[in-house]
Amino acid sequence: MAICTKCSNKEPDGTLFCTKCGETMVLSEQTKVEEANLTPSIDTIDSSVIQGLSKSMRMEGEINVAIAAKINNRDVVIRIQKNEYTLGRAALGQAVIPDFDLTPYDGLEKGVSRIHALIMTTEKEMFIRDLTSINGTQINGIRLSPNMDYPIKTGDLISFGRLSMEIKTINRL
Amino acid sequence: MNEKNHYNVMNIPRDANQDMIKRSYQRLAKKYHPDSNPFIKTLDQFFIVQEAYRVLSDSNERNMYDVSSNVNAIEYPQLKLNKHTSWNVLKMSNDPQIIDVLLEMDPGEVSGKVSTKRFNLALLVDTSTSMAGSRLDAVKRILGGLLESLDKNDVISLVVFNDRARILIPAKRVYEVGDISTAISGLEAGGGTEMFAGLSAGIDEILKNKVDEYLHQVILLTDGHTYGDEEKCIELAYLAANNDIGITTLGMGSEWDEHFLDKIASYSGDTSQYISDGEALHTFIESKLKRMSNHEVENVTLENLGSKATNLIFAMQLSPLVKMLDIKNMDNLGHLSSGDTLRVLLEYEVHPIKKPVDSVLLDTLILNAEIPSCDIRARSFVEEIQVPNVDEKSMPTLNRYVYQYVEKAVLFRMEERANLDIKKGNIANGTKTLQNIAKKIGEMGVSQLSEFIQSEALQLGVKGKYTEEAEKKIRYGTRELCLLPGKLETP
Numbered sequence: 001m002a003i004c005t006k007c008s009n010k011e012p013d014g015t016l017f018c019t020k021c022g023e024t025m026v027l028s029e030q031t032k033v034e035e036a037n038l039t040p041s042i043d044t045i046d047s048s049v050i051q052g053l054s055k056s057m058r059m060e061g062e063i064n065v066a067i068a069a070k071i072n073n074r075d076v077v078i079r080i081q082k083n084e085y086t087l088g089r090a091a092l093g094q095a096v097i098p099d100f101d102l103t104p105y106d107g108l109e110k111g112v113s114r115i116h117a118l119i120m121t122t123e124k125e126m127f128i129r130d131l132t133s134i135n136g137t138q139i140n141g142i143r144l145s146p147n148m149d150y151p152i153k154t155g156d157l158i159s160f161g162r163l164s165m166e167i168k169t170i171n172r173l
Numbered sequence: 174m175n176e177k178n179h180y181n182v183m184n185i186p187r188d189a190n191q192d193m194i195k196r197s198y199q200r201l202a203k204k205y206h207p208d209s210n211p212f213i214k215t216l217d218q219f220f221i222v223q224e225a226y227r228v229l230s231d232s233n234e235r236n237m238y239d240v241s242s243n244v245n246a247i248e249y250p251q252l253k254l255n256k257h258t259s260w261n262v263l264k265m266s267n268d269p270q271i272i273d274v275l276l277e278m279d280p281g282e283v284s285g286k287v288s289t290k291r292f293n294l295a296l297l298v299d300t301s302t303s304m305a306g307s308r309l310d311a312v313k314r315i316l317g318g319l320l321e322s323l324d325k326n327d328v329i330s331l332v333v334f335n336d337r338a339r340i341l342i343p344a345k346r347v348y349e350v351g352d353i354s355t356a357i358s359g360l361e362a363g364g365g366t367e368m369f370a371g372l373s374a375g376i377d378e379i380l381k382n383k384v385d386e387y388l389h390q391v392i393l394l395t396d397g398h399t400y401g402d403e404e405k406c407i408e409l410a411y412l413a414a415n416n417d418i419g420i421t422t423l424g425m426g427s428e429w430d431e432h433f434l435d436k437i438a439s440y441s442g443d444t445s446q447y448i449s450d451g452e453a454l455h456t457f458i459e460s461k462l463k464r465m466s467n468h469e470v471e472n473v474t475l476e477n478l479g480s481k482a483t484n485l486i487f488a489m490q491l492s493p494l495v496k497m498l499d500i501k502n503m504d505n506l507g508h509l510s511s512g513d514t515l516r517v518l519l520e521y522e523v524h525p526i527k528k529p530v531d532s533v534l535l536d537t538l539i540l541n542a543e544i545p546s547c548d549i550r551a552r553s554f555v556e557e558i559q560v561p562n563v564d565e566k567s568m569p570t571l572n573r574y575v576y577q578y579v580e581k582a583v584l585f586r587m588e589e590r591a592n593l594d595i596k597k598g599n600i601a602n603g604t605k606t607l608q609n610i611a612k613k614i615g616e617m618g619v620s621q622l623s624e625f626i627q628s629e630a631l632q633l634g635v636k637g638k639y640t641e642e643a644e645k646k647i648r649y650g651t652r653e654l655c656l657l658p659g660k661l662e663t664p
Contacts, residue, residue, distance in 0.1 A: 001268055012522065014260060014271035014569075016576055017583040022609045024580075026571055091456075092449025092646060095653040096621045108452060 063121050068168040072105040080121055086131070087160065088116040102163060111135035111161030120149060126170065128152050135161030178242060179225035180549045187244050187549050191230065198226040204415060212380060212416045247548045252470065253281030254540065254554055259579065260569040263523055263533055263562045270523050271486075274535065274558055275575045278515040278542075280469040285511065286546035287467050292327040293387035294319075295344070295375040299395035301335045301366040311451030312394065313357050318455055322462060323347045328387065330378035331356065334371025335364030344378040368399035369406050372420075376409065379418055388465060389418040392458065394448075395434070396426040407436055414440030414505070421461060423448045427641035431648065435496065442472070442507030444496050447649040463510075470509040471543045471550075475517060477503065478537040483521040485536065489582050492516035495655040497585075514658075518582050532561045577659035584613060588651045592644065595633065604634045607647075614654065622650045 002011050002025050004018035011018060015025050065080040078085075078100055088098035089107045094114060102112045113133035120127040127149035130137035137144045138159040144150055152158065158165045180187055183197050203209045205219040213219075228234045239245060259273035280286075296319065298312050316331065323329065329350065331342035341356045375391045383389065391413070399406065410420055419441035422434035425448045434445035448454045475498075477485060488498040490506055493513040498506075509515055521535050535558040543550040563569070587610050594603035607630035615623035629643045 012269050012271050013264065013266060014523075016259060016271075016273065016571075016579045019586075022583050022587050022606075022613055026576070091453045093447045093453065093649045093653075095650050095657075096619055103452075 064172065065121055065126070066171045068171075070166040070168065071102070072110070072163055072165075074105060076105075080119060083121055085119045085121070086115055086117070087119070088112060088114045088131075088133075090114075102160065105163060107160070107163060110163035112163055113161070116160050119152075126152050128158065133160070175242070176548075177221075178244075178549065179229050179238060180244070180551065182221055182225040183229060184543070184551050185229075186551045186553050187239075187247075187249065189229075189551075189553070193553065194226065194229050198222065198230070210412075210416070212383075212412065244549070249549065250282035250544070250547065252278055252283070252542060252544070252552055252554075254278045254556065256556065256558060257572055257575050258535075258558070258560055259572055259575040260560070261572065262569045263526060263560050264569060265526050265529060265562065267525050267527060269525060272521050272523055272535065272560065273575055273579050274519045274521065275578055276475075276515075276517040276519065276538070276540075278470075278473070278509075278540070279513070280509055280511075283469050283544050283546060285469070286544075287469055287511070288545040289466055290388040290545075291386060292323060292329075292462070292465070293344075293379055293382045293389045294323075294328065295330045295332060295378045295391045297371050297375040297391055297393040298331070298333045298360075299335070299366055299368070299371070299393075299397065300333045300360060300362050301364055301397055309360060309362050311454055313360060314451060315454055315458060316353060316357060319458060319462075320347060320350060320353060322459060328382045330375070332371055332375045332378060333360060334367065334374070335362075336367055336370075337364075338370040338374035340374060340378065344381045366395060366397040366399045367402060368393075368395065369402035369409065372406055372409055376413055376418060383416075390465065391418060391420045392423065392461075393420060393437075394423045394425065394454075395429055396424065397428050398430055399433075403433055406433075410437040411440045414442075419443060422446070423454065423457070424645070425449075425454070427645055431645070439496065440505065442494070442505035444494050444652075447645050465508075465510075467510040468508045468545055469511060469513075470515075471545055472508065473506040473515055473540070473542045475503045475506055476539045476541075477519075478539065480534045480536050482526075482533045483523050483535050485519060486522050487518075487520035487582075487586075489518050489585065490516070491518055491578055491581060491655055492658075493656075495585065495652040497589075516578065518578055520579075526562055530562050532559045534559055574659065574661050577661055580613075580617075581655040581657075581659075584610060584651055585655050587613075588648060592648070595639070595644075600633060600637050604630050607633065610647075610651070614651075617654070619654060622654065625650070 002013055002015060004011065004021060004023055004025060006023040007018060007021040009018050009020040011025060017024055063081055063083055067078045067080065069076050069078060085100065086098040087100045087102060089103045089112050090097040090101040096115060098115055115131050116133040117137045118129045118131055120129060128137065129149050130144045130146045132146040139150055139152065140157050152167065154167055154170055156167045183194060183201065185193055185197050201222045202219065205213055205222055207213045207216065228238050255277045257275045263272065264270060296316065300309065325346065325348035327347050328344055329347055330344040332338055332340050342350060379389050379391060413420060420438055421443055422438045422445040424431065424434055424445055431445055438445050446457060448457060479485065485500050488500050488503055490496050490498055492515065493509060494507055506515060523533060526533065538556045538558065540554040540556065542552050544552060587606050591603045591606035591610065594606065607626055611623045611626040611630060614626065626647055629639050629647065633639045
């Protein structure tokens with residue numbers, strides 16, 4: 001007989017998860033943390049897991065940035081309040097939806113992937129990372145290697161597939 | 174070798190023993206006899222089965238047939254089957270213990286080999302009042318798209334239903350359809366949802382072209398409950414599946430019953446799908462057609478013979494579809510397209526092991542599958558799952574590879590329970606379970622879904638209910654999570 005550390009529910013020996021609260025019956029807190037840091041394979045449907053990957057790299061302190069941009073010739077202000085901000089196409093029923101949805105800017109027609117890229121904000125700089133999107137991400141015409149961070153600044157022209165985004169200003173609020 | 178050889182007619186592997194031949198004959202005789210199958214009008218197919226049985230059940234005749242058609246010389250690739258257990262050994266104990274078994278099968282040597290068949294499709298659209306407006310427009314667009322992506326020789330029909338069924342495009346080849354706008358212009362929403370009428374009309378259209386060279390599929394799109402004819406629909410779906418007609422069920426909006434749609438799809442080894450909007454519908458149908466024309470392995474079935482030492486307490490399929498399996502009748506696990514791995518999780522309760530034994534037989538499994546690209550399609554595996562037993566001093570070792578899949582299954586089960594609790598009005602329990610799910614999903618690194626569930630749990634705590642839309646989103650989001658391969662690679 002085994003007893004759940006969280007809800008004291010009794011389970012037969014060999015049970016891996018408490019049937020009442022879902023807590024693990026066999027792994028310690030320590031191993032759970034190690035587990036979370038394992039490198040997942042990225043070529044899965046939408047890689048949600050990415051967010052867990054860089055959890056440990058996250059910076060302290062609040063983030064509040066506004067990017068004024070022109071996406072597909074329309075003016076947009078993107079408000080970023082988290083360290084990692086994803087862009088892509090949202091659809092209901094998708095396990096993970098991006099923070100910024102490019103569908104209204106013809107994202108589908110222009111070849112934007114569901115989870116296409118990520119904007120990472122640190123205390124001093126901003127970076128963009130292509131999340132192994134199908135049609136790739138470019139800065140000023142140069143295609144980025146997937147899963148690598150590239151600095152971005154005012155005046156850059158970024159393309160997600162064939163969808164262009166011109167950065168007008170970046171303001172920290 | 175002839176595609177219609179006796180082995181394929183009987184759907185048995187070339188090394189089938191007499192017992193298998195007999196069982197297969199009994200099943201097929203029922204399937205192809207007009208007395209026991211209302212879809213069958215003539216005895217033609219029955220006689221073909223009878224002839225195959227006559228030859229294969231007589232060892233002399235079978236030998237002669239094998240020699241004359243060179244059975245032993247044909248290419249005969251195998252599928253790859255792996256089994257993993259959550260613990261490497263079982264303990265001596267006066268209490269029962271739990272052990273999980275993960276079964277994995279991939280196309281192995283046949284990967285990349287597909288056989289293309291033409292489609293025989295019936296598109297079934299619910300046009301009840303609730304489908305009014307933009308959803309119906311989406312459907313109109315899809316039809317156009319569907320016709321474009323099909324081959325000109327594929328067969329398609331369009332049936333709409335509300336209180337009754339109307340056939341807008343009778344079964345015909347794609348190139349004969351012509352201008353669809355006139356047919357579709359009559360598509361207007363109104364009335365209630367009576368699915369049985371629609372389903373039977375759609376199947377009738379399929380039956381007009383019921384020959385082996387086609388892949389028969391009904392695509393049913395609905396957004397509401399059907400009233401009073403659920404049982405009849407389920408019976409018909411079962412019958413259709415037995416006649417190799419697959420049914421895909423798609424739910425739009427939030428007011429449909431996923432258990433019912435799952436059930437209808439389950440007989441042909443499918444599950445229901447949540448469709449959020451026109452674009453999602455388009456993407457889904459396109460990928461579905463692609464998957465269907467890309468089968469490397471078909472009609473996978475699983476049967477467990479059981480063991481005196483254990484009880485099977487839970488069974489779930491994790492890939493390529495996510496669904497609970499009936500532990501009394503697991504049966505249809507669907508098809509594998511390129512790149513798919515079949516993944517099934519079985520959980521056993523082992524009775525107390527009081528005396529030392531060498532090993533415990535957990536179960537005997539029979540796995541059947543068909544490889545459409547092979548001259549003799551059927552494959553059959555009989556797998557015994559044995560686990561060694563140890564004395565009380567040594568410790569069993571956990572298999573982390575299996576652990577990660579059990580965790581996914583746990584999420585799915587928790588979601589089912591939360592849902593049930595909420596429907597029964599047991600809000601406190603439901604909220605708590607949802608919060609636990611959110612926490613677990615967060616730990617798995619999927620923060621958005623986790624946050625969404627967290628906020629819905631809060632809503633639920635305050636208002637005592639959540640929207641059907643949220644329910645669907647949580648359910649199908651969790652399912653999708655189950656589909657993701659584990660982080661750990663095969664040991």
